Amino acid sequence: MDIGASLSGLLGGILIGLSAVWLMGSLGRISGVSGILSGLLLERPRGDSAWRLAFLLGLVSGPMVLILLGGELGNVADAPDEVIGAPAGGVGLMVIAGLLVGVGTGIGSGCTSGHGVCGLARLSPRSLVATLTFLGVAMATVFIMRHLLGG
Template sequence: MDWTTSLQGLIGGVLIGLSATWLMATLGRIAGISGIIGTLVTARPPGDSAWRLAFVLGLVSGPVVVLLAGGGLGNVAGAPGEVIGEPAGGVPLMLLAGLLVGLGTGLGSGCTSGHGVCGLSRLSVRSMVATVTFLVAAIVTVFVVRHVIGGGA
């Protein structure tokens, strides 16, 4: 067992929980990434974009801070030593997947961060159903890709 990876996951989880709690306690907002980003790039109430932009910049800058502190990004690529490799299915498939995720967050009224982190902690039945749906869809997708289609490791 690699304790460094486990410790990084624990610290990351605590920071996600603290940021979601802080956002709810200070602004009364739910830390749902799709809603934060979606409202940042579309119509929003005046003066409401500063905290959204700060939240998104925090998401993006987190990995940079870890790298500057001498940490790694883990095995996010196909080979050790690579930071980020080519998309497994190619760029067009990645763009299609991103579009489908965006449509799914619209249809599901939120994403895994909003439902899975914030909704479950509030004991929201709708979020419980959404999170179970996310997990089942992910399990089925991995099974189909690995065992039916035969691709990916």
């Protein structure tokens, strides 16, 4: 077991939790990425764009800062011995998958960060059902892709 990767994951989890608490404490908002993005792109409430844009820029710029400081992105490299590696289906499949996830977050009224991190922390029954659904579908997808379709 790689202790460095475990500590990296632990630190990342702590930072996600702290950012969710900070957003809730300072603005009274849920740290659900799909809701923040859709609020910025679709709803555009007056005076509500600055924090949404700052949150999303922080989300994307974190890995960039890590790279600039000489860090590594861990298991997203396309090395064959990595845990995840390069996307198996290419960019087109990734775009389709991203669009499907977007539709799913609309249907589910939130994403894994909103339901799984913030909703579960608030003991929301709806978020528990949503999170169990996300996890169940993810497990079924991996099983089908790896064991039934041989991917």
